[in-house]
Amino acid sequence: MHRKPFLAAAVLALVTCVAHAGDARIGAIAIEHARAHATVPGQPVGGGYLTLVNGGGADRLVSVSAPVSKSTEMHMMKMKGDVMQMRQVEAIELPAGKTVTLQPGGYHLMFVGLKAPLKAGESFPMTLKFAKAGEVTVPVTVEAPGAGHGMKP
Numbered sequence: 513m514h515r516k517p518f519l520a521a522a523v524l525a526l527v528t529c530v531a532h533a534g535d536a537r538i539g540a541i542a543i544e545h546a547r548a549h550a551t552v553p554g555q556p557v558g559g560g561y562l563t564l565v566n567g568g569g570a571d572r573l574v575s576v577s578a579p580v581s582k583s584t585e586m587h588m589m590k591m592k593g594d595v596m597q598m599r600q601v602e603a604i605e606l607p608a609g610k611t612v613t614l615q616p617g618g619y620h621l622m623f624v625g626l627k628a629p630l631k632a633g634e635s636f637p638m639t640l641k642f643a644k645a646g647e648v649t650v651p652v653t654v655e656a657p658g659a660g661h662g663m664k665p
């Protein structure tokens with residue numbers, strides 16, 4: 513008799529844990545852990561990271577925008593000899609059924625022309641546009657660099 517309410521509470525707790533800030537979904541694509549690194553005053557650009565889980569057919573991320581900067585670019589980091597180089601890409605391919613992780617050292621987003629420093633603990637909306645799935649706006653959480661998920665400074 514007392515078991516049912518307890519079970520319901522346990523399930524609710526589980527659901528709350530799984531869906532954390534920075535998550536959204538559009539069609540078969542799940543956007544997980546959208547985050548940006550905090551910046552210091554005067555820093556003109558900031559980095560953005562997220563995980564794209566594509567449960568459907570091939571798609572591509574074709575544009576990104578956020579109100580925190582003049583523009584938002586998609587970048588790829590690559591080693592050229594022993595120098596880390598960054599270049600802008602037109603789109604990020606999402607192969608069918610694959611997970612693509614945007615993280616320091618690989619694909620990432622750059623908020624170019626920041627209007628104000630990004631402060632840890634704050635969040636802002638970011639709109640992602642996929643060629644097939646369409647547009648979705650996700651909340652981005654600002655984290656201190658190296659706060660568990662990023663590259664060490």
Ligand SMILES: [Cu+2]
Pocket residue numbers: 587588598620621622
């Ligand atoms: Cu970059």
